[in-house]
Amino acid sequence: MLTFPTSKINLGLRITEKRPDGFHNLQSCFYPVGWGDILEVIPAPAHEVSFTSSGLPIPGNPEQNLCIRAYNLLKADFNLPPVQVHLHKLVPIGAGLGGGSADAAFALKLLNEQFALGLTNPQLEDYARLLGSDCAFFIQNRPLYCTQKGDVFSEIAVDLNGYYIVLVYPNLAISTAEAYAGIKPRQPEANLYEQLLEPVANWRHTIHNDFEDSLFPHYPILPQLKAQLYESGAVYASMSGSGSTVYGIFNAPVDMPNQFSDYRVWKGKL
Ligand SMILES: C[C@](O)(CO)[C@H](O)COP(=O)(O)OP(=O)(O)OC[C@H]1O[C@@H](n2ccc(N)nc2=O)[C@H](O)[C@@H]1O
Numbered sequence: 001m002l003t004f005p006t007s008k009i010n011l012g013l014r015i016t017e018k019r020p021d022g023f024h025n026l027q028s029c030f031y032p033v034g035w036g037d038i039l040e041v042i043p044a045p046a047h048e049v050s051f052t053s054s055g056l057p058i059p060g061n062p063e064q065n066l067c068i069r070a071y072n073l074l075k076a077d078f079n080l081p082p083v084q085v086h087l088h089k090l091v092p093i094g095a096g097l098g099g100g101s102a103d104a105a106f107a108l109k110l111l112n113e114q115f116a117l118g119l120t121n122p123q124l125e126d127y128a129r130l131l132g133s134d135c136a137f138f139i140q141n142r143p144l145y146c147t148q149k150g151d152v153f154s155e156i157a158v159d160l161n162g163y164y165i166v167l168v169y170p171n172l173a174i175s176t177a178e179a180y181a182g183i184k185p186r187q188p189e190a191n192l193y194e195q196l197l198e199p200v201a202n203w204r205h206t207i208h209n210d211f212e213d214s215l216f217p218h219y220p221i222l223p224q225l226k227a228q229l230y231e232s233g234a235v236y237a238s239m240s241g242s243g244s245t246v247y248g249i250f251n252a253p254v255d256m257p258n259q260f261s262d263y264r265v266w267k268g269k270l
């Protein structure tokens with residue numbers, strides 16, 4: 001069976017406090033974007049679990065790949081047959097797009113369907129939480145307001161249908177753990193949820209990603225890209241997650257000949 005894990009951007013990201021478990025509480029709207037991988041799972045002909053990948057290289061041991069970790073998690077509770085997993089990796093890693101988390105969540109959903117496990121979305125979200133903070137979002141994979149570790153969801157009426165997006169990954173992998181280590185949590189003065197309900201044209205003055213404060217001084221390419229996206233006509237531009245991808249939201253399709261030719265760029269409709 002084939003599935004197409006997507007990625008996400010963060011519309012605003014506030015890191016509000018460090019938790020006793022070492023993680024951080026946050027506030028953000030997660031929004032799915034179409035930059036995605038291709039994941040195939042078939043019953044293993046050799047009766048042994050295997051993982052292969054193509055496309056972008058994935059650091060680390062294949063047995064530790066999030067797709068296999070998702071399989072092992074379900075295998076502990078269900079009588080799953082051995083599977084052969086192939087991942088074609090297209091979403092850059094350490095990009096703030098949750099690409100690895102999406103692979104894990106989509107693997108859980110695929111296995112649930114392929115082997116008729118009968119798990120509900122809340123049950124799948126509980127499994128996903130064990131694999132990473134961003135993972136549970138990709139079970140529903142629709143715009144959601146996220147709190148706690150980014151894994152507790154509320155409805156929010158943010159609809160970017162009709163807008164266009166440009167994502168620029170400046171060939172710079174930023175480790176999520178290191179990005180969090182550089183952050184000073186603070187309670188926000190304004191209410192992000194309410195700010196997100198205002199017109200997108202207002203967001204430039206109100207909606208902020210707290211990771212920009214610590215990462216922009218270290219990586220000048222990041223504020224440069226954000227400025228370039230605004231110069232190109234973006235209604236709103238920001239870094240996503242813990243970086244390094246910077247995105248711009250536009251009213252119309254974007255023509256940017258060679259402007260970001262040194263970098264990995266994805267353009268699409270929202
Ligand atoms: C930056 C975001 O992408 C925003 O959407 C996410 O918070 C990152 O989530 P993620 O990549 O799924 O992160 P995880 O794999 O769960 O955790 C990686 C590391 O990031 C830190 N971490 C992550 C999430 C969180 N809410 N607080 C944290 O402090 C922890 O040091 C953790 O060891």
Ligand SMILES: Nc1ncnc2c1ncn2[C@@H]1O[C@H](COP(=O)(O)OP(=O)(O)OP(=O)(O)O)[C@@H](O)[C@H]1O
Pocket residue numbers: 058059060064065066067087092093094095096097098099100101103104174175176241242243
């Ligand atoms: N399917 C996968 N895709 C990407 N990384 C994976 C995957 N499975 C395991 N990993 C490991 O996770 C690490 C990437 O984690 P990281 O959280 O930085 O990236 P990400 O989930 O792709 O994006 P983000 O920066 O949004 O969190 C890689 O270095 C790799 O060792």
